[in-house]
Amino acid sequence: MAAEQKMTYETWPASPEKQTLEAKNKFLGFWFFLGGETVLFASLFATYLALKDKVPNSDMALAKDLFEIPLAFIMTMLLLTSSLTSVYAMYQMKNFNFKKMQLWLGITVLLGLGFLGLEIYEFNHYVHEFHHSFTSSAFGSAFYTLVGFHGAHVAFGLLWITTLMIRNSKRGLSLYNAPKFYVASLYWHFIDVVWVFIFTVVYLMGMVG
Amino acid sequence: MSTLAQKKGFGAVLWDYLTTVDHKKIAILYLIAGGFFFLLGGLEAMFIRIQLAVPNNDFVSAGLYNEILTMHGTTMIFLAAMPLIFAFMNAVMPLQIGARDVAFPFLNSLGFWLFFFGGVFLNLSWFLGGAPDAGWTSYASLSLASEGHGIDFYALGLQISGAGTLIGGINFLVTIINMRAPGMTYMRMPMFTWATFVTSALILFAFPALTVGLFLLVFDRMFGSNFFDASMGGNTIIWEHFFWIFGHPEVYILVLPAFGIFSEIFSIFSRKRLFGYSSMVFATVLIGFLGFMVWAHHMFTTGMGPIANAIFAVATMAIAVPTGIKIFNWLFTMWGGSITFTTPMLWAVAFIPSFVAGGVTGVMLASAAQDYQYHDSYFVVAHFHYVIVGGVVFALFAGAHLYWPKMFGTMLNELLGKITFVLFFIGFHLTFFIQHFLGLWGMPRRIFTFLPGQGLETANMVSTVGAFFMAAAVIIMLINIVITSVKNEKVGNDPWGDGRTLEWAIPSPPPFYNFKQLPLVRGLDAYWLEKMEGKKGMSPAEPLGDIHMPNNSFIPFVISFGLFVAAFGAMYRADHSWGIPVLIVGLLITLGSMFIRSVKDDHGFHIHKEDLEDNNDKGVKA
Numbered sequence: 001m002a003a004e005q006k007m008t009y010e011t012w013p014a015s016p017e018k019q020t021l022e023a024k025n026k027f028l029g030f031w032f033f034l035g036g037e038t039v040l041f042a043s044l045f046a047t048y049l050a051l052k053d054k055v056p057n058s059d060m061a062l063a064k065d066l067f068e069i070p071l072a073f074i075m076t077m078l079l080l081t082s083s084l085t086s087v088y089a090m091y092q093m094k095n096f097n098f099k100k101m102q103l104w105l106g107i108t109v110l111l112g113l114g115f116l117g118l119e120i121y122e123f124n125h126y127v128h129e130f131h132h133s134f135t136s137s138a139f140g141s142a143f144y145t146l147v148g149f150h151g152a153h154v155a156f157g158l159l160w161i162t163t164l165m166i167r168n169s170k171r172g173l174s175l176y177n178a179p180k181f182y183v184a185s186l187y188w189h190f191i192d193v194v195w196v197f198i199f200t201v202v203y204l205m206g207m208v209g
Numbered sequence: 210m211s212t213l214a215q216k217k218g219f220g221a222v223l224w225d226y227l228t229t230v231d232h233k234k235i236a237i238l239y240l241i242a243g244g245f246f247f248l249l250g251g252l253e254a255m256f257i258r259i260q261l262a263v264p265n266n267d268f269v270s271a272g273l274y275n276e277i278l279t280m281h282g283t284t285m286i287f288l289a290a291m292p293l294i295f296a297f298m299n300a301v302m303p304l305q306i307g308a309r310d311v312a313f314p315f316l317n318s319l320g321f322w323l324f325f326f327g328g329v330f331l332n333l334s335w336f337l338g339g340a341p342d343a344g345w346t347s348y349a350s351l352s353l354a355s356e357g358h359g360i361d362f363y364a365l366g367l368q369i370s371g372a373g374t375l376i377g378g379i380n381f382l383v384t385i386i387n388m389r390a391p392g393m394t395y396m397r398m399p400m401f402t403w404a405t406f407v408t409s410a411l412i413l414f415a416f417p418a419l420t421v422g423l424f425l426l427v428f429d430r431m432f433g434s435n436f437f438d439a440s441m442g443g444n445t446i447i448w449e450h451f452f453w454i455f456g457h458p459e460v461y462i463l464v465l466p467a468f469g470i471f472s473e474i475f476s477i478f479s480r481k482r483l484f485g486y487s488s489m490v491f492a493t494v495l496i497g498f499l500g501f502m503v504w505a506h507h508m509f510t511t512g513m514g515p516i517a518n519a520i521f522a523v524a525t526m527a528i529a530v531p532t533g534i535k536i537f538n539w540l541f542t543m544w545g546g547s548i549t550f551t552t553p554m555l556w557a558v559a560f561i562p563s564f565v566a567g568g569v570t571g572v573m574l575a576s577a578a579q580d581y582q583y584h585d586s587y588f589v590v591a592h593f594h595y596v597i598v599g600g601v602v603f604a605l606f607a608g609a610h611l612y613w614p615k616m617f618g619t620m621l622n623e624l625l626g627k628i629t630f631v632l633f634f635i636g637f638h639l640t641f642f643i644q645h646f647l648g649l650w651g652m653p654r655r656i657f658t659f660l661p662g663q664g665l666e667t668a669n670m671v672s673t674v675g676a677f678f679m680a681a682a683v684i685i686m687l688i689n690i691v692i693t694s695v696k697n698e699k700v701g702n703d704p705w706g707d708g709r710t711l712e713w714a715i716p717s718p719p720p721f722y723n724f725k726q727l728p729l730v731r732g733l734d735a736y737w738l739e740k741m742e743g744k745k746g747m748s749p750a751e752p753l754g755d756i757h758m759p760n761n762s763f764i765p766f767v768i769s770f771g772l773f774v775a776a777f778g779a780m781y782r783a784d785h786s787w788g789i790p791v792l793i794v795g796l797l798i799t800l801g802s803m804f805i806r807s808v809k810d811d812h813g814f815h816i817h818k819e820d821l822e823d824n825n826d827k828g829v830k831a
Contacts, residue, residue, distance in 0.1 A: 043451060056441045
């Protein structure tokens with residue numbers, strides 16, 4: 001099946017993300033990329049666990065002083081919901097409903113922006129209220145690197161999904177762009193999974209000492 | 210688009226190579242760039258040996274010696290051995306599985322240019338205030354204290370070229386899984402393809418650990434973080450773990466493709482099927498798996514405690530088992546075969562005792578209690594040069610002679626090839642065998658000179674003489690390449706006469722679409738099977754049809770160039786006010802060209818059936 005072919009609801013296949021060889025390659029290659037990303041984040045988690053609460057003097061803020069459940073909970077809910085809405089977007093993509101896919105992707109982007117806004121507020125809060133910064137201690141360096149790498153991934157994901165939405169807004173779905181939407185949503189789920197671990201390892205385990 | 214053999218000017222050829230996405234041309238780029246860095250690293254090795262030829266020598270100063278030593282190791286591993294291996298993977302693997310190209314031709318080109326700009330960035334340190342001087346391992350307690358920008362060049366240069374390697378690894382994995390020709394099952398894949406497959410998986414899971422380690426080092430040195438600074442709560446051992454979690458798989462990333470090349474050679478020049486093919490596959494996968502379980506054997510003396518040391522010691526010794534399986538399989542492949550001692554076969558036969566010697570000292574070093582005696586002595590230097598030169602560099606020479614006709618369409622001179630082999634083989638053992646004893650006599654590694662009257666003079670002189678033999682061998686190889694290229698006597702599909710796998714069934718060099726019709730693979734050693742049944746070539750698995758090809762692109766070059774610019778900005782941020790703007794401009798170049806790639810549709814083009822019919826497999830101009 002040629003990628004550029006004009007499709008209709010009737011001719012749209014069950015797995016539009018893997019119809020051409022290019023699409024199959026992209027699908028598999030992206031899974032491998034996420035495998036590499038897993039090692040990257042695992043290394044950052046290991047660094048964080050090794051350096052958690054390692055500060056040069058005892059009056060500096062530790063994990064149990066910094067983190068508060070309400071903020072971390074709201075951020076988690078925003079990101080988890082955005083993962084769900086990206087599932088809806090892919091559901092509409094498979095149903096060849098371009099408008100609804102764009103709508104759900106738009107909601108995903110808004111939720112992601114909300115998360116990113118809260119993260120910026122959070123970092124700002126720690127720096128100004130607790131003097132907990134990237135350079136203040138090894139704990140600070142490890143915290144901002146782990147959570148910041150995740151935040152940078154969220155920001156990149158937002159740019160990516162927005163670019164895809166704008167680029168394809170006038171021309172609808174095809175077998176050429178369906179895999180592009182699909183791997184972007186895979187990436188978004190991956191970011192969400194990483195956050196689940198950050199929420200557990202950094203925030204929940206940080207609160208209990 | 211389908212005009213094949215036109216005469217082109219130099220500018221057009223250059224532009225063609227700057228924008229190419231053809232795996233065969235990218236292989237040539239890797240070969241040239243990797244070969245250049247190999248000569249550079251070799252020159253650094255010669256400086257090391259000249260400095261150590263006599264006691265109290267002042268050929269180079271202590272500080273410069275540290276820089277030369279660091280750059281020798283870093284250049285040889287990251288900029289010479291890996292790219293040269295990538296050259297053969299790119300040149301041969303897609304042909305061996307009967308594919309028209311790799312899965313992501315654009316990313317293939319991007320991977321090369323990232324490596325290239327990373328390597329150039331690293332080596333510019335020589336002209337911009339001094340090269341890195343903390344050893345190729347760049348342990349954090351040492352590298353944080355290093356003045357100047359040497360270590361910054363190391364961290365940023367390796368970060369850029371490492372990204373290129375990771376991209377290459379993903380590309381090969383997907384190519385092998387998705388693009389095998391009809392009938393090419395996993396257990397019919399040639400050993401070199403299997404080695405490429407396992408190696409690519411190792412790259413995928415090992416390089417991100419280095420990426421994180423380098424990020425932490427960059428942050429500590431350039432952005433004021435405290436990962437490795439004990440006075441701020443940091444821990445310098447974190448670097449050692451990340452470096453070796455990457456670094457130990459790295460040695461298997463180097464040596465598994467070498468095993469793959471030798472497996473092909475033993476089989477071709479013994480005119481026999483590879484003995485124990487399935488156990489070879491099993492051993493390759495097992496070595497790849499165990500390779501991730503042994504990193505801490507580089508850190509026995511760090512103070513991890515007896516339990517950790519014991520576990521890592523046993524895991525390390527376990528690797529000797531699958532490696533032994535391979536050694537015996539190669540010996541049994543030759544057993545009863547009709548052997549011809551061509552240049553590649555000479556390298557392969559010499560590889561077995563040389564590599565086994567390195568393996569034996571490896572098992573000695575794996576014993577944690579003994580390692581306390583050998584640690585940081587010349588015994589270690591002798592050990593890893595036996596495995597890396599005796600294993601990897603031998604394979605690169607062998608592979609260069611074996612695949613030269615497939616890549617360039619002409620054979621290297623066999624007599625000069627054999628002279629290269631003899632000189633290099635003698636020089637190699639002369640240089641490194643004696644270093645085992647230097648280590649046992651107490652000479653520490655990484656020292657810039659030694660005192661007279663300690664019994665080290667003769668052995669060091671012998672070692673230096675050996676190095677000159679190796680240098681002579683490399684010069685003869687270069688002469689061979691020049692003579693061969695000038696003569697340029699064209700050869701046919703199967704210049705060795707005994708080719709067994711698919712790459713020997715098509716012209717040398719292959720047309721840019723590789724296979725006019727995808728071949729039907731009926732078993733292991735697919736081309737040999739057809740030859741034994743008296744057929745001239747492969748049976749096609751599809752009717753003649755249009756072939757879809759990707760367009761050339763200049764974007765990979767620009768993406769890599771942007772990171773190269775950004776790295777200068779990051780490095781000089783603290784010293785100069787232009788640092789931050791340059792950093793931003795560089796990142797904008799990279800992100801902007803990624804954006805253009807993303808929004809501009811590129812569907813490639815088709816070679817039409819009619820054009821394929823007129824053109825009877827004429828080779829593409831290299």
